Amino acid sequence: MAALTESTYFVLAALAREPMHGYGIAKLAGELSEGRVKLTAGTLYGVLARLVERGQIVEDRVEVVAGRARRYYRLTATGRELLTDETERLRATAKTVRERLDAQVERG
Amino acid sequence: MPRSNEADRHLLLRAALRAYPPADREGYGDELLEAAIELSADSSAGREALGLVRGGVEARVARLRLGLRSIALRAALSRLALPLTAFVVAIWAVAGVGRIVGTTHGPNHSGLTLGAVVLLTLVVAVASSVASQRRLPATIGAGALALWIVASLIWQSARGNVVTAAPVLHLNIGSWWFGPSFMWALIPLVLLLVPACWCMPPAAPRVPDLRRPWVEYPPLRLVTVVLPAAVLGVILLRAPQVLVEPVTRETTEIPGIAFLMVLVGVLWVATSPAFDDRLGAACALVGLAAVPSVAYGAARLLMTGLTDLIAARDLYVVAGVVCAGAFIVFAIWFFVVVLAHIGLRAVDRRGGSPLAVGHAVVVGPDDPAQI
Numbered sequence: 001m002a003a004l005t006e007s008t009y010f011v012l013a014a015l016a017r018e019p020m021h022g023y024g025i026a027k028l029a030g031e032l033s034e035g036r037v038k039l040t041a042g043t044l045y046g047v048l049a050r051l052v053e054r055g056q057i058v059e060d061r062v063e064v065v066a067g068r069a070r071r072y073y074r075l076t077a078t079g080r081e082l083l084t085d086e087t088e089r090l091r092a093t094a095k096t097v098r099e100r101l102d103a104q105v106e107r108g
Numbered sequence: 109m110p111r112s113n114e115a116d117r118h119l120l121l122r123a124a125l126r127a128y129p130p131a132d133r134e135g136y137g138d139e140l141l142e143a144a145i146e147l148s149a150d151s152s153a154g155r156e157a158l159g160l161v162r163g164g165v166e167a168r169v170a171r172l173r174l175g176l177r178s179i180a181l182r183a184a185l186s187r188l189a190l191p192l193t194a195f196v197v198a199i200w201a202v203a204g205v206g207r208i209v210g211t212t213h214g215p216n217h218s219g220l221t222l223g224a225v226v227l228l229t230l231v232v233a234v235a236s237s238v239a240s241q242r243r244l245p246a247t248i249g250a251g252a253l254a255l256w257i258v259a260s261l262i263w264q265s266a267r268g269n270v271v272t273a274a275p276v277l278h279l280n281i282g283s284w285w286f287g288p289s290f291m292w293a294l295i296p297l298v299l300l301l302v303p304a305c306w307c308m309p310p311a312a313p314r315v316p317d318l319r320r321p322w323v324e325y326p327p328l329r330l331v332t333v334v335l336p337a338a339v340l341g342v343i344l345l346r347a348p349q350v351l352v353e354p355v356t357r358e359t360t361e362i363p364g365i366a367f368l369m370v371l372v373g374v375l376w377v378a379t380s381p382a383f384d385d386r387l388g389a390a391c392a393l394v395g396l397a398a399v400p401s402v403a404y405g406a407a408r409l410l411m412t413g414l415t416d417l418i419a420a421r422d423l424y425v426v427a428g429v430v431c432a433g434a435f436i437v438f439a440i441w442f443f444v445v446v447l448a449h450i451g452l453r454a455v456d457r458r459g460g461s462p463l464a465v466g467h468a469v470v471v472g473p474d475d476p477a478q479i
Contacts (some may be wrong), residue, residue, distance in 0.1 A: 022143040027150075034329065041144035042124075045136065046166050055479025068142050 004086050010034065010037045011047050012083040015069070019060035019074035048073060056082055061079070117153040121145060124157035129171050150363025 004012070008027035014020060020028065025048075026039040039047075051057040056079030060072040075083070121144045126135055140160070148156040 016354050023146045026147055038219060039147075040151075040156050040163075041140055041147055042156075042159035042161070044143065049133045049167070056265065062158070064382075069139060070142075071139055088318025 006033070007037055007043060008047050009037060009083070009086055011044070011051065012079055013040070015073060015075045016080070016083060017056060019071050020021070021070040023070075023085075025073070027094040031070070051079065054078075075093075118145060120153050120157050121148065121160060124160035125164070127161040128167050129164075131171075132164075132167050334415055 009027070010033045011025055013032050014025045016026040022041065022044055026041070028042050029039055029044075030038050048057065052059070052073075055076055057073045058076055060074040063070050063072065121141060125133060125144075128137065128140070140163075144156045144160055170286055
């Protein structure tokens with residue numbers, strides 16, 4: 001499978017712990033990425049629609065807060081597996097690059 | 109934040125939301141707008157508005173792609189192939205009738221133009237092949253289209269020893285319809301028929317009580333038997349029509365009549381509701397009928413092309429011959445290997461017998477001066 005985009009990765013990461021609604025996902029994705037990922041509502045809902053279509057997240061519930069409906073999303077087992085695999089891939093990649101950097105420092 | 113600014117922000121975002129398809133707006137538009145409003149408080153309304161527009165465009169594209177995927181392209185092609193085939197064949201018939209009665213004889217007669225029909229057929233064939241993910245016919249179609257255009261531009265100019273582009277889209281109905289140039293027009297038809305054959309639903313295993321057109325329909329047997337006999341008679345009697353020489357008014361148009369018989373047979377098979385698989389039967393009939401004519405046209409093209417090549421040694425002639433030669437290889441391979449195989453197999457799997465028809469009749473007299 002192709003590597004996830006950064007936006008998709010952090011949307012999945014935002015949902016790793018508990019179901020969240022759109023605004024919450026966007027905020028948490030920004031925090032987790034230390035400000036690198038700044039999702040607009042348009043981008044966010046595009047990502048959410050694709051993840052729902054692929055069965056990687058599902059709608060969890062709808063809550064009405066101050067007269068406004070908020071749809072919550074949660075990870076499916078497939079989505080969690082995808083997030084885990086991607087995290088492992090990133091970890092392995094980072095490890096490889098780290099080793100090369102360290103080797104360069106030792107030679108230098 | 110001042111109330112007026114907030115109202116402007118809402119107005120802007122609500123307007124941007126209209127980029128989404130109506131169905132999406134009804135489905136989750138309110139939720140999307142709320143999220144955009146909340147997020148715009150942290151960033152800017154303009155950025156959120158742009159995000160909504162971009163998301164809306166993407167949603168529309170996604171819906172369009174989904175809609176295109178859901179169209180039953182194969183079924184549409186199957187339905188389109190038959191009327192298109194009938195249309196092209198009908199134009200042949202008009203030309204054949206005109207040739208027999210002598211009203212379209214001569215190069216200066218301006219009547220129906222075939223070029224647009226041919227190109228339309230080619231485009232439909234290639235598009236349908238691509239749509240049904242048939243790479244082979246799509247590739248062949250694209251190659252044939254390119255060769256056809258190049259050969260038309262160069263070859264016909266070279267034939268007239270005129271270094272100007274020949275009119276690709278204007279092919280008058282005349283006696284040369286039965287010559288090599290006309291034979292080129294068969295290629296697009298086949299390009300349509302082959303994917304049509306392939307697009308037919310999978311055939312079921314043969315069953316004993318399956319209807320067999322060959323057994324059940326005497327007119328089909330009659331056409332299939334009489335036609336080769338007529339052709340054989342013409343060849344054995346060395347009728348002028350099968351010789352490479354100018355046409356005379358006194359010529360008996362036996363090949364033309366026989367050709368019309370083929371057309372009648374094809375149309376009858378294609379339009380008769382009695383056949384379980386009209387398209388497959390018509391494809392096989394047309395395909396088989398075209399094989400000898402293409403072979404004849406190929407021989408004529410090569411011979412006249414080589415003659416011109418030797419005489420003129422002109423770059424345009426060389427290029428024309430090369431293109432024509434490549435086209436001939438395409439045509440023969442396509443007709444013989446692909447169409448006959450697929451068409452006959454399609455018919456046979458449905459219980460019909462191979463509709464073997466001779467087709468030297470198609471190659472009527474061809475006056476090189478009229479090409």
